Amino acid sequence: MISQGLEGYGRFGSLSRVELERFFHLDDEDRRLIGKRRGDHSRLGFALQVVTVRHLGMFLADPLDVPVELVDYLAEQLGIEDPSCVKQYTEREKTKLEHAWEIQQEYGLSSFAAVESELSAWIADQAWVTGDGTKAILEGAIAWLRDRQALLPASPHWSGWSPRDGRPPTGGCGGRWPTR
Structure with missing residues (x-):
């Protein structure tokens, strides 16, 4: 890949x-x-x-x-x-x-919606436990989705947050990725 x-x-x-x-x-x-x-x-x-x-x-x-x-x-x-x-x-x-x-x-792919809440919990854990930056957490989330054969969301942004602008999502890690 x-x-x-x-x-x-x-x-x-x-x-x-x-x-x-x-x-x-x-x-x-x-x-x-x-x-x-x-x-x-x-x-x-x-x-x-x-x-x-x-x-x-x-x-x-x-x-x-x-x-x-x-x-x-x-x-x-x-x-x-x-x-x-x-x-x-x-x-x-x-x-x-x-x-x-x-x-x-x-090909046995899961929809993003099917794993979204589990991913949100994983992101929350990463934000609290690892101290990793937003870009590292997002890259980890992508790997997490791929490991589970889940489709990625249409955009790597959620709740107005983007790894490019460096601002964390509101509420620590809350929010969700749009499924569009």
Whole structure:
């Protein structure tokens, strides 16, 4: 997994061929699920969602908001001659949502909402016990979510707090991350 850091939270950076081959290879299980889709655009869009959630820990609001080299690499693996067909994937809004739900189920991913209260308790403990700064606690929270195969929230901010502005959340560590 490529470390994105807080600056790259929820976004892809540039990807080298080595990184593509290392982190975005489709295995047999991926190909089995992708193969159930009809149409190249649907297979490629589904594949993008699989590798996105695996890499970023979340689904993107726009599943096509990825580097072109990633689209090309997945198309190459799937034998899709025209990667630009993926533009059709988002024509039907429900498709990306249905695919995200199926991927979540098939890969055993928990929703953020399902673990949010447990995470809030963990954050409270970290704030009181470790003396770590807000950035370290947030990075720990991301690792905590990944260890539990839980989806990350759409934003690393909660209750108006951001690790970038250095202010702690109100009430010690209280507040919650929006699930958007």
